[in-house]
Amino acid sequence: MKTEQAHGVLLRKLSAVIRLSNAEIDCIEAMQRREKCIAAGSEFVHDGEAYEQTYIVKDGWAIRFKTLSDGRRQVLNFVLPGDFVGLFSALFDVADHSVAALTDLVVHPMEPTVLVGMFGSFPRLGAAVAWSAGRDEAILAEQVVRIGRRSAYERTGHLIVELLHRLWLVGEADQRSFELPLTQEVLADTLGLSIVHVNRTLRRLRENGLLRVAGDRVIIGDLDRLVRMTEFSPHYLEAQPLPRATTTALSAV
Amino acid sequence: MKTEQAHGVLLRKLSAVIRLSNAEIDCIEAMQRREKCIAAGSEFVHDGEAYEQTYIVKDGWAIRFKTLSDGRRQVLNFVLPGDFVGLFSALFDVADHSVAALTDLVVHPMEPTVLVGMFGSFPRLGAAVAWSAGRDEAILAEQVVRIGRRSAYERTGHLIVELLHRLWLVGEADQRSFELPLTQEVLADTLGLSIVHVNRTLRRLRENGLLRVAGDRVIIGDLDRLVRMTEFSPHYLEAQPLPRATTTALSAV
DNA sequence: CGGATCTTTGACTACGTTCAATTATTGTGG
DNA sequence: CCACAATAATTGAACGTAGTCAAAGATCCG
Numbered sequence: 001m002k003t004e005q006a007h008g009v010l011l012r013k014l015s016a017v018i019r020l021s022n023a024e025i026d027c028i029e030a031m032q033r034r035e036k037c038i039a040a041g042s043e044f045v046h047d048g049e050a051y052e053q054t055y056i057v058k059d060g061w062a063i064r065f066k067t068l069s070d071g072r073r074q075v076l077n078f079v080l081p082g083d084f085v086g087l088f089s090a091l092f093d094v095a096d097h098s099v100a101a102l103t104d105l106v107v108h109p110m111e112p113t114v115l116v117g118m119f120g121s122f123p124r125l126g127a128a129v130a131w132s133a134g135r136d137e138a139i140l141a142e143q144v145v146r147i148g149r150r151s152a153y154e155r156t157g158h159l160i161v162e163l164l165h166r167l168w169l170v171g172e173a174d175q176r177s178f179e180l181p182l183t184q185e186v187l188a189d190t191l192g193l194s195i196v197h198v199n200r201t202l203r204r205l206r207e208n209g210l211l212r213v214a215g216d217r218v219i220i221g222d223l224d225r226l227v228r229m230t231e232f233s234p235h236y237l238e239a240q241p242l243p244r245a246t247t248t249a250l251s252a253v
Numbered sequence: 254m255k256t257e258q259a260h261g262v263l264l265r266k267l268s269a270v271i272r273l274s275n276a277e278i279d280c281i282e283a284m285q286r287r288e289k290c291i292a293a294g295s296e297f298v299h300d301g302e303a304y305e306q307t308y309i310v311k312d313g314w315a316i317r318f319k320t321l322s323d324g325r326r327q328v329l330n331f332v333l334p335g336d337f338v339g340l341f342s343a344l345f346d347v348a349d350h351s352v353a354a355l356t357d358l359v360v361h362p363m364e365p366t367v368l369v370g371m372f373g374s375f376p377r378l379g380a381a382v383a384w385s386a387g388r389d390e391a392i393l394a395e396q397v398v399r400i401g402r403r404s405a406y407e408r409t410g411h412l413i414v415e416l417l418h419r420l421w422l423v424g425e426a427d428q429r430s431f432e433l434p435l436t437q438e439v440l441a442d443t444l445g446l447s448i449v450h451v452n453r454t455l456r457r458l459r460e461n462g463l464l465r466v467a468g469d470r471v472i473i474g475d476l477d478r479l480v481r482m483t484e485f486s487p488h489y490l491e492a493q494p495l496p497r498a499t500t501t502a503l504s505a506v
Numbered sequence: 507c508g509g510a511t512c513t514t515t516g517a518c519t520a521c522g523t524t525c526a527a528t529t530a531t532t533g534t535g536g
Numbered sequence: 537c538c539a540c541a542a543t544a545a546t547t548g549a550a551c552g553t554a555g556t557c558a559a560a561g562a563t564c565c566g
Contacts, residue, residue, distance in 0.1 A: 017344075048488070066398045068484055074401040076394050088387035090499040091270075091380060096391045096489045113502035120376055120505075127344060127369070133386070134341035138349045140393050145319045145327040148400045148445030152554070183512065192401030194555050199514060201554095215563090231321055235301070236349045246343040249366035252373075405522070436544060447523050452546060454522095468531090513562065520555075530545065536538090 008032060009082030009170040010056055014128040016239030018247075024125045027118060031110050032056060038105040045099035051089035053109040057081050060105035061181050065189065066097050075190035077139055078102075078163070082170050087133050090116050103181045124250050127242060138236040147192040150230075155191050156201045158230035160211055160218055165234045176220040180213065261285060262335030262423040263309055267381040269492030271500075277378045280371060284363050285309055291358040298352035304342035306362040310334050313358035314434050318442065319350050328443035330392055331355075331416070335423050340386050343369050356434045377503050380495060391489040400445040403483075408444050409454045411483035413464055413471055418487045430472040 011028055014020065020028075035058065038044050045051065047066060062079035076097055079085055085099055090112035119126035142162065146155050163180070167173035182190075188198045206212045209221040210229070220226060242250075264281055267273065273281075288311065291297050298304065300319060315332035329350055332338055338352055343365035372379035395415070399408050416433070420426035435443075441451045459465045462474040463482070473479060495503075 064394075066394065068398075068402060072402045074398040076397050088383070088390075090502070091384045091387050091495060093493050093496055094488070097394055111498075112496075113498050116380070116499055116502040117505070119372070119379070120503075123373055126372070130341070130383075131344040133390075134344050137341075137386075137390050137393065140390065140397065141317075141319065141329050141350055144329050144393065144396055144400065145321075147397065148327040149321060149325045149442075185512080189402075196556080197554050235347070240346050242344060243346055243365075245364075245366050246369055249343070249369040250373075252370070438544080449524080450522050511564075515560080518557085522553085524551075528547075532543070
């Protein structure tokens with residue numbers, strides 16, 4: 001785990017979308033006043049049960065996932081520092097998936113209604129948070145393509161590059177490596193593969209000099225080749241300022 | 254295609270989430286004043302290009318999809334009457350996927366900024382539209398599980414039951430059948446399978462009496478067994494009224 | 507040090523793909 | 537209205553990617 005910047009990664013993320021006023025910064029910081037630790041391995045949002053809280057993740061990794069009755073599990077997405085958990089919790093009576101901590105987690109819990117209030121009081125901030133929700137959906141869409149239409153080899157490489165990019169944005173990856181607190185089982189459940197096949201695929205990626213997993217660290221061997229092989233394009237991950245027309249419409253509110 | 258009710262399917266969908274005031278109904282109807290036809294087969298949102306407009310679909314089917322450079326295609330989700338296309342278009346400079354009409358389409362186009370205004374003027378309506386976005390994400394999540402962790406047989410059955418439920422909600426399916434304007438190629442690109450295997454899987458579903466595809470119509474043979482076999486649970490599709498706390502928070506805005 | 511968890515490898519199986527050819531269906535112009 | 541082309545569905549055969557089963561090493565941690 002790393003030290004965060006003064007204002008936390010969420011603020012950094014959102015400030016790439018809108019220029020934040022002091023009031024808006026205060027609002028986000030108010031949401032991050034409470035702090036709670038969640039132990040690695042514990043499930044803190046349960047599929048089919050009511051949401052308790054909405055969380056902003058300060059530090060650590062979690063997974064959003066679903067489980068079938070016979071135990072088959074599918075990871076939907078990883079939750080990294082600066083991400084929301086249960087962003088839609090004010091709108092749904094129960095969760096449609098579970099969330100579990102992969103590492104010890106530090107989160108900022110808040111009442112779901114706090115977000116409702118924020119949309120009313122700080123519409124520009126609301127837009128930035130909505131942008132974050134849209135980005136989550138874009139990541140999920142990429143996950144569908146990855147699983148549906150890429151080979152195991154491409155799939156695995158693509159996920160690693162996606163994580164590299166996401167971690168760059170929150171300052172948790174160096175240029176060519178990052179900490180990956182995942183067992184091959186979690187990786188398998190993310191990629192829709194068996195554990196054994198993930199293992200063989202990682203070996204092949206290593207033998208080809210593309211990347212190497214050593215302990216819980218990934219070292220990229222040849223990023224260019226990896227990006228080409230996986231046809232990775234980072235656009236869906238990158239924060240852009242809101243279109244001008246939207247900014248205009250927002251200030252008219 | 255079918256005749257819609259007086260106010261259209263979107264209003265029906267949203268009114269299951271909040272009780273709509275007259276002003277709110279007027280607002281939605283204002284967004285549906287313009288009408289445009291889009292020919293079957295044409296792609297009207299292009300991956301990587303700027304969004305032109307946001308659309309509410311009045312009638313017809315479309316697909317949201319992505320294509321890899323070698324032609325492999327993955328359908329993310331179907332767009333049915335009452336669904337939005339480009340709901341996030343005010344927040345992103347370019348689209349992260351393409352959208353194409355499967356049938357002739359009737360849509361209501363609007364400027365993306367109209368939605369921004371709506372969130373400001375009608376927060377409750379904004380919440381209902383946000384609910385719709387959350388539901389789209391839930392459908393996408395289910396798509397990930399379907400492709401990642403279900404067999405071809407389960408996958409295909411599960412998708413058909415999902416479509417049955419979605420079409421029920423917009424009044425486009427009878428109790429045990431509906432029109433399915435898809436080639437087996439589109440089905441294959443949705444399920445992450447080859448055309449040939451989709452064909453064989455449909456045959457198996459037919460031989461087992463679960464469902465039958467005749468022309469462009471699906472007839473469910475044994476819904477109970479299909480639901481059990483696919484472990485289908487409709488909760489992620491159903492509109493529920495907003496939680497009370499949210500309603501309270503909304504009226505305080 | 508010793509149990510538990512995780513990783514790695516081999517051998518075999520099977521689900522799903524690819525290639526190829528045949529048979530509907532659909533749409534269109536003569 | 538039929539002929540013909542084009543598109544879509546269907547089937548067979550061979551192949552290959554990925555899964556399953558089983559067992560042996562590594563690592564982690566108390």
